[in-house]
Amino acid sequence: MAYTKELRERLQQTLKEVDEAGLTKDERYIKSAQGVEIEVEYPLGSPARKVLNFCANNYLGLASHPRVVEAAHKGLDERGYGMSSVRFICGTQDSHNMLEERLAEFLGLPAAILFASCFDANAAFFEVFFGKEDVIISDRLIHASLIDGIRLCEAQRDTYKNSDAEHLEKKLQMWQDKARSMCVVTDGVFSMDGMIAPLDRIAELCEKYGALLVVDDSHATGFIGKTGRGTHEHHNVMDKVDVITTTLGKALGGASGGLVAGPAEIVNMLRNRGRPYLFSNAVPPSVIYGALEVMDMLSGSTALRDTLEANAAHFRKRMEAAGFTLVQGESPIVPVMFGDARLAADMARSMLDEGIYVIGFSHPVVPMGKARIRVQLSASHTTEQIDHCVEAFIRCGERHGVIGKGAAGG
Numbered sequence: 001m002a003y004t005k006e007l008r009e010r011l012q013q014t015l016k017e018v019d020e021a022g023l024t025k026d027e028r029y030i031k032s033a034q035g036v037e038i039e040v041e042y043p044l045g046s047p048a049r050k051v052l053n054f055c056a057n058n059y060l061g062l063a064s065h066p067r068v069v070e071a072a073h074k075g076l077d078e079r080g081y082g083m084s085s086v087r088f089i090c091g092t093q094d095s096h097n098m099l100e101e102r103l104a105e106f107l108g109l110p111a112a113i114l115f116a117s118c119f120d121a122n123a124a125f126f127e128v129f130f131g132k133e134d135v136i137i138s139d140r141l142i143h144a145s146l147i148d149g150i151r152l153c154e155a156q157r158d159t160y161k162n163s164d165a166e167h168l169e170k171k172l173q174m175w176q177d178k179a180r181s182m183c184v185v186t187d188g189v190f191s192m193d194g195m196i197a198p199l200d201r202i203a204e205l206c207e208k209y210g211a212l213l214v215v216d217d218s219h220a221t222g223f224i225g226k227t228g229r230g231t232h233e234h235h236n237v238m239d240k241v242d243v244i245t246t247t248l249g250k251a252l253g254g255a256s257g258g259l260v261a262g263p264a265e266i267v268n269m270l271r272n273r274g275r276p277y278l279f280s281n282a283v284p285p286s287v288i289y290g291a292l293e294v295m296d297m298l299s300g301s302t303a304l305r306d307t308l309e310a311n312a313a314h315f316r317k318r319m320e321a322a323g324f325t326l327v328q329g330e331s332p333i334v335p336v337m338f339g340d341a342r343l344a345a346d347m348a349r350s351m352l353d354e355g356i357y358v359i360g361f362s363h364p365v366v367p368m369g370k371a372r373i374r375v376q377l378s379a380s381h382t383t384e385q386i387d388h389c390v391e392a393f394i395r396c397g398e399r400h401g402v403i404g405k406g407a408a409g410g
């Protein structure tokens with residue numbers, strides 16, 4: 001035992017500072033299945049109450065969809081609970097491969113490989129392909145898992161300003177004769193801002209300068225683009241993105257699992273060298289069966305993503321009319337900006353009292369001074385529920401001086 005007094009006191013002091021800055025992550029207990037109407041225990045110890053959920057990544061409302069749940073039950077019945085193995089020992093079932101093929105086809109790429117999560121997919125990727133001679137040039141707002149994945153490899157690193165293609169071009173020009181290969185990394189849709197990356201311009205630059213383009217499309221797969229293929233479909237560059245990493249944990253059923261899709265050699269290298277693939281358990285059968293059902297549902301119809309698009313547009317329009325400051329965009333991620341962390345947390349608490357479950361996001365999840373409530377729309381929200389949410393925002397916004405008379409502005 002060496003949990004020293006020094007370490008304990010240091011941790012206590014840091015936690016106190018986090019709390020004083022209003023940055024403590026305050027978890028609530030959900031006591032129902034995930035969905036638009038959920039039961040939440042908050043404050044902890046109080047009776048659970050029904051609220052409307054506006055902060056899940058359940059974009060298509062599939063997390064508890066009867067078809068997906070039934071398919072997952074079938075997976076459980078036919079193939080059991082767990083694999084008790086990594087993929088290459090005895091953890092691969094035919095359905096794992098079937099799902100990898102379906103996902104690759106959906107994304108319009110030659111092959112795909114599953115991981116326990118997209119965090120793992122991103123952690124696996126860079127180390128396998130890049131060394132000291134190479135450079136990775138990433139958008140400054142990429143997801144934490146990409147940042148960590150890039151840190152795990154020895155490549156040289158550089159960044160460009162968020163979604164700034166001109167700045168990216170300068171970086172590509174600067175590096176083109178200094179590195180064996182160049183890799184450009186971006187999120188398709190930025191999770192905290194909901195902005196869609198200018199993938200058309202980025203893909204063009206990658207082609208011009210011979211850089212591999214890697215896109216994390218976790219907040220796009222299943223619903224961005226006219227048939228929900230993702231950001232590359234939205235920008236009409238489906239044949240110009242080399243590698244896509246994405247998750248099963250959001251629109252595609254919301255359980256867990258991630259993947260890398262790309263050229264066959266890249267996928268095969270990951271099967272042989274990707275550390276989170278080689279050293280972590282296979283995705284369980286119920287999740288695989290559920291995800292296969294999701295693939296069936298999305299391949300046959302665009303109805304869910306169409307509803308989601310309409311829901312997001314309706315919410316944005318009404319919130320702007322009410323005077324809130326939103327990050328502009330087209331995605332179902334709608335950040336309502338407050339700046340101050342404590343104000344965002346207080347607003348979220350007041351919204352919960354109004355029966356709307358949203359969360360304040362503050363540092364380190366977003367930059368200091370840019371605290372917000374990130375509203376996420378779902379295809380399962382009805383127009384009435386969205387209107388109810390907007391009206392609650394208006395009441396709370398007035399109460400906290402964010403909008404209306406006495407508003408501090410933005």
Ligand SMILES: Cc1ncc(COP(=O)(O)O)c(C=O)c1O
Binds near residue numbers: 117143191219
């Ligand atoms: C852009 C992005 N990439 C990766 C991840 C990680 O996905 P997973 O939950 O599958 O690990 C997330 C989840 O927050 C994300 O937003």
